[in-house]
Amino acid sequence: MGWWTGSALTQEISDEALCQRVAARDEAAFDLLVGRYQGRAYRLAWSLLRDAEDARDVSQEAFLRVYRTAGSFRGDAKFSTWFYRILVNLCLDHQRRGSWWRRLLVRDDGAGDPEDAVLERQPAPVVDPGDTVGRAQVMTKLWAAVDRLSPQQRAAILLHVQEELPTSQIAAVLRCSEATVRVHLHRAVGVLRKTVRRD
């Protein structure tokens, strides 16, 4: 079966079953998995990296890893956990590799305040007719504060508020204990509360 060809695969097939088919080089199954996860993958990668091109590239790389290593998916965890683990690791690696020249660029631009650079990369706040301008500003500052969290804390917060993963699944994605995730979330929430109080 090739790409984009008609297939007997339906939406009812579980992610885990599709992954097994991908391991057997069923490209239609891979196509279906990509369709299910592409939006989430790109959005999470962008939230972690705050760069559309990087998010596009890294999320594609995550799918490529799935294609290459689907045979190693043992099925003792959910496919989504396995996929998020690949994606988050790629994002964290990407950040580690790129951080030094990003800092350099901020300095060279004369931006001075790293917070300004973070804010510039933010999209326009989500417009809610019921919100005041002040509330939108608070949200912008809040998300800027999220961007300044440590990589692990940020990943934990994003997986919780954006992907709505429970603590146990976040722990599986980040390969740490649930207690550690709770500490990450607690510290992150502490920082964010202070951000809101200062406003």
Next chain:
Amino acid sequence: MTDARHPDTALTGYVTDALAPAERAQVAAHLDDCVDCRRAVEEGRAVLTALAGHVPAPPELDWGRYRADLRARVQAAPRRAWWARPVPAMVAAGVATAALVLAIHGLDRRPTELAAVEETMLGARLPLLQQYRVVERLDLFEDLDAIRQLDRLGNGGG
């Protein structure tokens, strides 16, 4: 400063609904009496709810192009070299066993046919070899040229 009497990290666990029932009950009991922790829980919940309700959307993407590029990357992905491809365990075990048997028994023994031919040739040359005084110590010769010279002498070359 963290007060040992306050649940601390369990407060966020309480907000995110990550506590076991017994611990959750303990925190709930504490919250009944602790204004500071109650406020921390309320603020934490407010922050997380606000974030969840206002997740910034990433820039729009051309999904058709995204998938076309991904397809190209998948097809361009280098195939593994034959020696790096996963081999079924039984086949790998069989090859390894055969190699081990060959290494122990095969390499130091020549095939029977070859040994027979060699013996025949040596037998034919036996009278010639008997003429050499040095033949008893032939195994000490490491210089192949010297051995070839002896061979030419035997064939009437000298």
